[in-house]
Amino acid sequence: MAYRKIKANKIFDGYTFLETNKVLITQANGIIETIVDVKDAGDDIQNFNGIICPGFINAHCHIELSHLKNKIPQQTGLVEFILQILKYRNADEDIKQHAMQLADQELYNTGTVAVGDICNTNDSLSLKKHSKIHWHNFIEVSGFNNDIAETRFEIAKNIYEQFCKLSLSNSIVPHAPYSVSTKLFNLINQSAIGKTLCIHNQETLTENEFFQDKIGGFLHLYESLGVDITSFLPLQKTSLQYWLPQLKNAKKIIAVHNTFTTQADINFVKNKKTEQEMYFCLCPNANLYIENTVPAIDLLIKNQVNIVLGTDSYASNTQLNIFEEIKTIQKYFPNIPLQNILKWATINGAKALEINDKFGSFEKGKIPGIVLINNEKATRIL
Ligand SMILES: [Zn+2]
Structure with missing residues (x-):
């Protein structure tokens, strides 16, 4: 041999x-x-x-947004960013497919062997049939009003079933705490037994402000989208403390971004009653792109939580290259040993996506x- x-x-x-x-x-x-x-x-x-x-594990990406490279203005804050995405995300099929192929090639060439990839559509299905990368497809669903929960979940389930014909590495996941109703969380939780889920978590300070006191930039977001939030009452708790108990069935959860996660939130995670494993996914270049900030990585390390890395998408990054995320972490936190960061980018990511038998x-x-x-x-x- x-x-x-x-x-x-x-x-x-x-x-x-x-x-x-x-x-x-x-x-x-x-x-x-x-x-x-x-x-x-x-x-x-x-x-x-x-x-x-x-090979690197990119635990958070949206390959289907690759055509948004250089389209969305930087450092506008999350609310404006979301509105811009909704404005620009539709494009001709060939433009989207070509952008995804270039992104797939870039991921491969820069050492990524597996991706936890958010899918709002089946746009990436044909790419993934031929890609040399392993994909875990997180079929993402949103809808802040309870009355559309079942319809939205059925749409996600249909996309999920299409991806299941390709591979078994799929799960239906909530977009974010501020875009998913309690009824929709419940439907997602029912489908989550034995699965790895992910959720965009505490990406902006406004997210905590909304759940704690029903104030801040999200009021503008809902108004712009025509979402009626009159029945939502302030909860006096942070975003994470609101959503985590609603996903009890998940085997593993990847909380993505965590830019405004505090010690109290980490204590809440440590004190939860379920056995589920939590992973904190860092996408620092996206945080700098959108909010010009980085998470308190030193706080996460001090608490010895599981950390993984992602790039997020071309809507909020200038490359899909895990090593560029590593370099940014080294720049902002020069005292973190490279050995630790490489561990996040390799074995930790593989464990989060349950592919550590191979990767x-x-x-x-x-x-x-x-x-x-x-x-x-x-x-x-x-
Ligand atoms: Zn994302």
Whole structure:
């Protein structure tokens, strides 16, 4: 059998940097065989300058919005951003398909092997039939009034069933706490047994203001969209403390953004009665794009919560490149060791999407992809 033997200045195995002088041995197709000392590796070792690590897991993306690249103005705040998306998201089919193909290629070339991808439509179905990337499809549903809950859920279920013909990696998920009614949360929760769900969480301060006191920018959003919120009463609790108890059936939940998540919210997560695993997904370049802010990552680390990384979409990012998210985290939080951030980008993401049997680390039998990091860039080499 033909093997590949790979050595680099440093090897990160999904958990930690290995001692120097280790060689990663894979089968020709990329299945991990073993890691050995260089003295036991024999001949034909390929040497790379830089860091070798497993393929990245992008836990939050919206590939179907790729045609919005450079369309949405930056730093307008979330409410204006949402209104802009609704204005620009429709486009000709060939424009959307072409943009998605370019995005898929970029994800692959920059080392992403698996994506947790939000789908509001079946637009990405044909791309995913041929993509070399693993996709978990989060079929997203919204509707803030109870009377449209069943109709909206049926539409999502129809899209979900179309994706199920392609793969089993799918779940129906709420868009955000401020766009999903309690009845719709209930329907989603009923379909969530054994599933990984995700939700956009605390992406703006306004989100907490709305749930706590029914004030702030969301009132403008509902008015602009013609959504009647007269029956909604202020809850005196934050967004996270409102939505989390409504998704009790989910096996795992990926809370995305967390830009305004506080210690009280993290305590609430830690004290919840269910066994479900929580993951906090960071998309710092999108947070900078929309709100010109970054989450309190140091607070998340202090609390030892599970962290994963995402890019969000081309509506709120200038690239779909996990290594650029890593660089932004290093820029704003220079004291976080690279080893920790790489772990978020690899094994943690694989666990969140329940694909750690195949992805996320250099362990025998897995086929995680191999990424080379050098000259401030990440490139897929296998
Ligand atoms: Zn998003």
